Amino acid sequence: MSVEGRSAGVAGSGVVITGASSGIGKACALYLDSRGWRVFAGVRKAADGEALAKAASPRLSPLILDVTDAKTVSDAATQVEKALGDVALIGIVNNAGIGTGGPVEFLDPSELRRQMDVNLVGPLTVIQAFMPMIRRGRGRIVNVSSVGGKVATPFVGPYSASKFALEALSDSLRAELKPWGIEVSLVEPGAVKTAMFEKARSTVDDVLGVLPAEGARYYGNEIEAMRGLIASQERVAVSAEAVARVVEHALIARRPRTRYLVGRDAKLMAFFHWLLPDRAFDRLLATTMRRLSRRASMGKAEPLD
Template identity: 45%
Template structure:
């Protein structure tokens, strides 16, 4: 069906990371579209806030194997076909690469790569049966790696590769894969990422804090601007709805002018020129 046609509650959609921000807005939009949304949240309090007529919250930490298995069991027990899974859960662990402990790198990738893959693997049998769709929430950080965002961008770049490989593997069986690439969005992910960054900066050596003083100041200014000028999460949810409902979805949807510009620049300018443009944008 195309984006102008309504869906029905006879189909399921799974949305991870639905407690706040893009995930919550997506769950609400897809419920309005008519889908029954199984919304992954981390706490009982979040479940109570998210629960609505067509939104069924389930406790889901995508790094917890037992909870991912429980999600697959919930979907398998339902007679309704699984129309789509929206992989939105993620974290932002940001600091200069020199000063970011390996344990923090692992935490970033456990949530933003390995947890995503675990959900895809667990729900693939249902998606194959229904010829459903996988929608991965990417980022301009998966196209351009800004200074200070190495771990976050590394995970997003990895999911770009996973999405490409997966699409080429499963589309012959009727399962489609799309990536949503938002620019700056006003979400609590940015707030939580800033709090994590402050903690990591506090743990740097005096020499590192001096060396990266300009970068950490620019980082704060950049992320604060996202909170002020970023898109509302509902705009991203609209793109997810298109990716799920259009008859022939695109492989990628950019959301926001900044995402469109940055994605295009990676194909048009040299690395050195892009380096200068990124540093100028951040005020470095």
């Protein structure tokens, strides 16, 4: 990917990253810091910010920012504006997010509300708070979505619903901001080498633990089979820094893409979803999950190809 365009003017420019205490957000914060950016790394806990600062240059500033708390978002925007002074804020990276799962039939509506609050309303709150600075600096907005925002799969309905919604919001925002030359990009990773795999395995246990007897009878075997899919994804996962490099491209390229699929698994899934009719894709997915479950039960795992 070429990064011609704004790259010469990046040094010292400001970028805000939410959810920077771990995973993709942390990788983005450290990578962009190493590339000369003035990084404001959003975290919810002071201890996480201190740990991040120790691993970075003095350019990186931890920022207490909970995307579900409008006051902390507003306070963070004020803090960034004061810190930057006349320096431009040329990027927001909305990365903070959570993932919940389980069969839709037995989904607690409060879990769906929480999922939407973090993954959809949270980015909206951040965008609105920092938009005056983005306008002044003609900055960019990068929303971290997922291949799950293009392809919905069983038992992750709440997560996919939030990412589908984030993609729609981003599409509308991109069109609305076009007259001012403000770019909006979506980054859509597949599996990434972070703590997501331990969380995913824990989520399987949690879902099985709270399902009523009827739900376990209907869906227990299929949810248990998710362990095979998780093991397969772990094998093909890309590094978090690979996602960070894509984020930088979206921030500095002369003509950034509107969407960036990251990872071979994400590209394959999106391709087959585009190629096949819905029911044919459903059959392919079900067959793949059964195959992976069988192999996982034999102590093996294989990639989705």
